[in-house]
Amino acid sequence: MRLGLVIDLDTCVGCNACAVACKQWNASGTSGPLTDQSPFGRDPTGVWFNRIRNYEVGHYPDSKTVHFPMSCMHCDEAWCVDVCPTGASYKRAEDGIVLVDPDKCMGCNYCAWACPYGARELDRAEGVMKKCTLCVDRIYDEALPETERQPACVLTCPTHARLFGDFDDPHSAVSRAVAERGGQPLMPELGYAPVNHYLPPRAPREAPAYERGPSLVDRVKDWVNQAVAR
Amino acid sequence: MHPALSIIAFTVTTGLGYGWVALGIVLNLTGVAGWQDANAFGWTAGVSLAVITAGLVASTLHLANPRNAWRAVMRVRTSWLSREAVLALVFYPAFIGYAACLFADAGRAAALLGWLTAAIALATVFATGMIYACLRTIRQWNTPLVPANYLLSALALGGLALHAQRELSAPGGGAAVSAVVFGLLMLAIAGKVVYWLKVGLPEARTIDVATGFRMATVRLLDVGHTAGTFLTDEFGFQVSRPVLVLLKAVALAAGYLLPAILVAEGHGAGRALVALLLGYAGALVERWLFFAEAQHVVRLYHGQQRA
Numbered sequence: 001m002r003l004g005l006v007i008d009l010d011t012c013v014g015c016n017a018c019a020v021a022c023k024q025w026n027a028s029g030t031s032g033p034l035t036d037q038s039p040f041g042r043d044p045t046g047v048w049f050n051r052i053r054n055y056e057v058g059h060y061p062d063s064k065t066v067h068f069p070m071s072c073m074h075c076d077e078a079w080c081v082d083v084c085p086t087g088a089s090y091k092r093a094e095d096g097i098v099l100v101d102p103d104k105c106m107g108c109n110y111c112a113w114a115c116p117y118g119a120r121e122l123d124r125a126e127g128v129m130k131k132c133t134l135c136v137d138r139i140y141d142e143a144l145p146e147t148e149r150q151p152a153c154v155l156t157c158p159t160h161a162r163l164f165g166d167f168d169d170p171h172s173a174v175s176r177a178v179a180e181r182g183g184q185p186l187m188p189e190l191g192y193a194p195v196n197h198y199l200p201p202r203a204p205r206e207a208p209a210y211e212r213g214p215s216l217v218d219r220v221k222d223w224v225n226q227a228v229a230r
Numbered sequence: 231m232h233p234a235l236s237i238i239a240f241t242v243t244t245g246l247g248y249g250w251v252a253l254g255i256v257l258n259l260t261g262v263a264g265w266q267d268a269n270a271f272g273w274t275a276g277v278s279l280a281v282i283t284a285g286l287v288a289s290t291l292h293l294a295n296p297r298n299a300w301r302a303v304m305r306v307r308t309s310w311l312s313r314e315a316v317l318a319l320v321f322y323p324a325f326i327g328y329a330a331c332l333f334a335d336a337g338r339a340a341a342l343l344g345w346l347t348a349a350i351a352l353a354t355v356f357a358t359g360m361i362y363a364c365l366r367t368i369r370q371w372n373t374p375l376v377p378a379n380y381l382l383s384a385l386a387l388g389g390l391a392l393h394a395q396r397e398l399s400a401p402g403g404g405a406a407v408s409a410v411v412f413g414l415l416m417l418a419i420a421g422k423v424v425y426w427l428k429v430g431l432p433e434a435r436t437i438d439v440a441t442g443f444r445m446a447t448v449r450l451l452d453v454g455h456t457a458g459t460f461l462t463d464e465f466g467f468q469v470s471r472p473v474l475v476l477l478k479a480v481a482l483a484a485g486y487l488l489p490a491i492l493v494a495e496g497h498g499a500g501r502a503l504v505a506l507l508l509g510y511a512g513a514l515v516e517r518w519l520f521f522a523e524a525q526h527v528v529r530l531y532h533g534q535q536r537a
Contacts, residue, residue: 016454042457043456043457043458044456044457045455045457045458045459045460047460048459051454051455051459052454053450053452053453053454053531053532053533054450054451054452054454055441055443055448055449055450055451056448056449056451057441057443057446057447057448058446058447059447065451066441066443068441068531070531079366081308082308082309083308083309083310083311083364083365084305084309085301085302085303085304085305085309085311085312085315086298086301086302086304086305086312087301087304087305088298088301103298104298104301104304105295105298106293106294106295106296106297106298106299106301106302107293107294107295107296107298108292108293108294108302108311109292109294109464110309110311110361112460112461112464113231113365113367113368113464113526114365114367115367115528116366116367116526116527116528117528117531118461118465118528118531121459121460121461122294122460122464124294124460126295127293127294127295128294128295184442186440186441186442187435187439187440187527189439190366190367190527191366198442200442
């Protein structure tokens, strides 16, 4: 099993609901608390597993605003795990989820240096590295109804721009979405083999042109011309 | 990259110590310049061990959770940081064994342990360099020039320490050592210049490659946070080009050229100590530049066009 996310850059509206739902769930989950520094002050900062950035792609008027959520890609070649000197970072063999054991982490930041996607953030209050767990404390919880055994970000997305599933299963929703829409991983040339994929924005539909008949002035001119010729 | 003073002090200081020990042992075993006497060797061993230990202690200062620092030896198979930690620990018994054999006049054993100690010392410096060189996320570091420069820096700085130690123990008469140190300083300068030329090459990754919109221009509209984050603090460090050029000139002139002139032109303990201090300060500046100039690819997602 290779669990991961598909993010649809076409339908994401950049509402940040996924980031807030993530923070809400995980602050009280297995990696909680996700501490903040001066949360009500002038410069609030803290740990987030999911961050949304907004880009303009292309030049106006042929441009598009793209909202870009980024969290851990749960890479197949997770270099963050390989560089970890303490063995605190690990990738689960059974489902490919990359996790940090806070009891072993010494907070050296080396894994954050190795991650190209900015997925790892140090919890400054606890002194350990934290990252997206793919809601590992949710997706296997048999006390929850089966439809809710999904990461918090996926459940909350109002535009269904996030899909969760098994990339090893060619019939899963994520595999089909990637195949149909040409899903791409980010910076595959670095060799990390990220599991998460991004669906590119669809080509914009041609706007229907409004057919206008001849104007009143033109019709009068035509009538005059015909009259003069006669 | 944020230039953390503890990491800068750690890499430069341990480099000095390991370079000093390795160079001293190799020059002794090859017969170029022996330890002058038991007394000179005794205090050299003590001071160099103290320097290395101080550097290693400095390395723990940047840890957010130093209680777990002992676990850093657990992943030797994959992590260069782990390998460095293990080599740093193995160095102690090897060096102490070498010193003991030397004092006990056990020639063969001393030679064997001497080569082993020098190899471990240099391997530790190499591992330190590889910690940075193995990161594909930072173009400026992901080159074999990084461990090469770490080794050259350590040997040059260690050479200055060895030279100062010999001048302090018995002034004059160390022409061979002076020549070796001068050569190492010149090699270190060459390494630095080649590295800086390589870093200056226009081979950066771009924001459109990072976001996957390879056929279009991409511009950040909003980064999504109003204050700094861990990522901007760690990776957002920026230094202006004139400052970079100035500091590079200072590092080369004060850290390598001046000490080389001082070592080559004449003798004296004071002179040698000034050369050592200049070399140490220059190496600190050079190591600060190493971090300040490095640009992590995550900066692309934060709106930088090239990194």
